[in-house]
Amino acid sequence: MAQTQIQAAREGTVTPEMERVAERENRDPAFVREQVATGQAVIPTNRHHDALDPMVIGREFATKVNANIGNSETTSDLETELEKLHTAVHYGADTVMDLGTGSDLDEIRETHIEHSPVPLGTVPLYEAVTQAGSPEDVTTDLLLEIIEKQAKQGVDYMTIHAGILAEHLPLTDGRKTGIVSRGGSIMAKWMEENGEQNPLYQVFPEICEIFAEHDVTFSLGDSLRPGCLADACDEAQYAELDTLGELTRVGWDRGVQVMVEGPGHVPMHKVAENVERQQAVCDGAPFYVLGPLVTDIAPGYDHITSAIGAAMAAEAGAAMLCYVTPKEHLGLPEEDDVRDGLAAYRIAAHAGDVATERPGARDWDDALSEARYEFDWREQFRLALDPDRARSYHDQTLPGDNYKEARFCSMCGAEFCSMRIDQDARDGGEMERIEGEERTDLESSPAAEVNRPPVGTHASGDLPPVADHAESLEEADDD
């Protein structure tokens, strides 16, 4: 049987996938191999996902961003879902999860895998419930059957809610918002109704076998993540985390790659504690967090409340950030929400990489700042995270071509532009005498070399632009 990435890595083999991610991250392939071998990083790469451009998730690599898409019972359509996949890849999602629970799940999933250059994640439990009709009627056989079917379809990683145990349920009694994880609420209901232990926990070794065969990566679901600030870091959450640590080691023992999902809703002063605890309990397995939202008061703006927590989590060592869109808690996200969520999360991931002083991360900031100080508007737009937005906001007030040479914008106007005043003062010739030294020559600084079109580019390293991916998606769409 072919080896999983972690099995190959342990034997000392550098796989083509490891070579590729080393190139994308500008790292030594031997380092990638070592990180995968010890479970500190994962390369989600199902053997059947031919369109995949491999990527790596781990705290030693650039922080990654996941976008959730998928239909629901109330809103469902193949074309809409494909558009969301397209938008997600275009705006820089490093992985995409299809969390659909509506109709045509197989067709949508197969089409996504056929077209997607980024890893696709799913929660097979959702499909099991749509087939069984209700949580308590899901059987162990059905779960394994669906997990295997999705593995054969080419799903790269799956959320498995195996960490919530019967003995954890009483710990949620005093909570303000109970169990907010969809998968968690389903497993809890199943255990209450059937009076048995979590079936996913019981057949975890069988799931490992399927995963090892197709090289599916575990994303261990956090069924008891806090759904509000009041419930953050409670006994229930941390009891489940201990089980996730145990399952991490079972997965590793069976040759399967593992990452661990995290909260949720957590106030700022407890974000680092969450990351550090997961890293300790799960022996450094990559942490994949949903935000967290740092306050509960802003429905409609939860891409912001959560991007704040996500940036802090990234700084503290989280490996991948699962975006939250402005529609969180309110409705199913649409294409525009996917774009807004991704913008917020690419900012969070990049801010995290700057804060951890990842080599090269700040070059982008420096290049944009230099273009700004030089009043090179076109370059400033080109380097912007979202070039279309930067240009259109600027051109709202000063649309003409001549304003692309202007040494001011409409914020302060020509007379009060501080950067213009500052430069004119320096150019006045008195500065050198006052300071006794020459000012920095902008042209010669290394950041001026940065050449990275932001949107349509992965968040890390020297990558093929995602614009290429988006084009290949388009071509595939036209088939």
Ligand SMILES: C[C@H]1O[C@@H](n2cnc3c(N)ncnc32)[C@H](O)[C@@H]1O
């Ligand atoms: C775990 C997280 O996944 C998100 N989520 C759940 N279902 C969908 C969907 N169909 N589309 C997009 N996001 C979804 C919610 O934001 C939830 O909080």
Ligand SMILES: Cc1ncc(COP(=O)(O)O)c(N)n1
């Ligand atoms: C980061 C992340 N993404 C997706 C899920 C699955 O959702 P749910 O637990 O609500 O079923 C999760 N638990 N964590």
Ligand code: SF4
């Ligand atoms: S997002 Fe909406 S449907 Fe989902 S748990 Fe919250 S209220 Fe229920």
Ligand SMILES: [Zn+2]
């Ligand atoms: Zn929430």
